[in-house]
Amino acid sequence: MTDDPAAGAAFPGAAADRPAGVVHSAFALVRALREAPEPLGVTDLASLAGIPKTTAHRVLEQMAQEGIVTRRAHRWAIAPGFGELMRAGARFSPLEAVARPRMNALARATGATVVLHRVSEGVVDTVYCAYGPLLAPLVPATEQRLAAVHPAASLWRALASGQVAAEYQEVHPGCVCIAAPAVLPSGGTLVASLARPENREVESLKQPLERVVSLIVSDERGFRR
Known part of the structure; x- marks a missing residue:
């Protein structure tokens, strides 16, 4: 038995079997935001990324926690720091x-x-x-x-x-x-x-x-x- 109860059968890193589709969705949203001339609402973003609106909303919220995107007045954009990193030509x-x-x-x-x-x-x-x-x-x-x-x-x-x-x-x-x-x-x-x-x-x-x-x-x- 482990001395870490959280690391047992319900161990987060092992049990969080995020489908590969979530990864595709995240990058599709980043590409859509990068190419957009202005911040976009979740409906437009989902359409551009080719994913369901509910999926887009969930993934955007997760990316916001990681500092990748930001939301203002119900519209999403690439977070300033992350955007600067991409513009600097850093390899993502x-x-x-x-x-x-x-x-x-x-x-x-x-x-x-x-x-x-x-x-x-x-x-x-x-x-x-x-x-x-x-x-x-x-x-x-x-x-x-x-x-x-x-x-x-x-x-x-x-x-x-x-x-x-x-x-x-x-x-x-x-x-x-x-x-x-x-x-x-x-x-x-x-x-x-x-x-x-x-x-x-x-x-x-x-x-x-x-x-x-x-x-x-x-x-x-x-x-x-």
């Missing part, structure tokens, strides 16, 4: 977009720090990092991120074995970590690492971590269809 990664909510849910449910990497031809790129509160007293945020790719990190063991792997206080005293890999249809391998203090067990979180990685791969595949 579909993989990061689908991974972010699942990684955040996992960190909230377990208090752990969760880092997602993409490994391709020996190159490791950080996709997203969700910092949980449990490690903050032990390891600074920058070190948490670096620890995930330390030579003794569970990430390398997961890549070598092709299955979930663990390391216990080898990278940092007082910390334990597990990692789960999954092959991306678009190329490369995803590896999610989850780290907690050594007095918080991680064995019961292996399956939820594997499930989250699998869902991210499924979401990414659905987006590219």
Whole structure:
């Protein structure tokens, strides 16, 4: 049994099986708003995005919470900060977009720090990092991120074995970590690492971590269809 009731059978990151259609809807709405000369109401947006009005309303509300869109007088627009990011030519990664909510849910449910990497031809790129509160007293945020790719990190063991792997206080005293890999249809391998203090067990979180990685791969595949 886990010491985190929220991380059991109803674990948010694993149970929140958002259909790939939600990801499509979010990007369809972003494209519609980006091309619109002025803010639009939900009815017009739904029509332009080709999705039901109820779906558009729900997804817009979710995107508003993430700071992607904003609403004024019942009309929606790209949020200023997000719009500046797009205008600056920053690469908006579909993989990061689908991974972010699942990684955040996992960190909230377990208090752990969760880092997602993409490994391709020996190159490791950080996709997203969700910092949980449990490690903050032990390891600074920058070190948490670096620890995930330390030579003794569970990430390398997961890549070598092709299955979930663990390391216990080898990278940092007082910390334990597990990692789960999954092959991306678009190329490369995803590896999610989850780290907690050594007095918080991680064995019961292996399956939820594997499930989250699998869902991210499924979401990414659905987006590219």
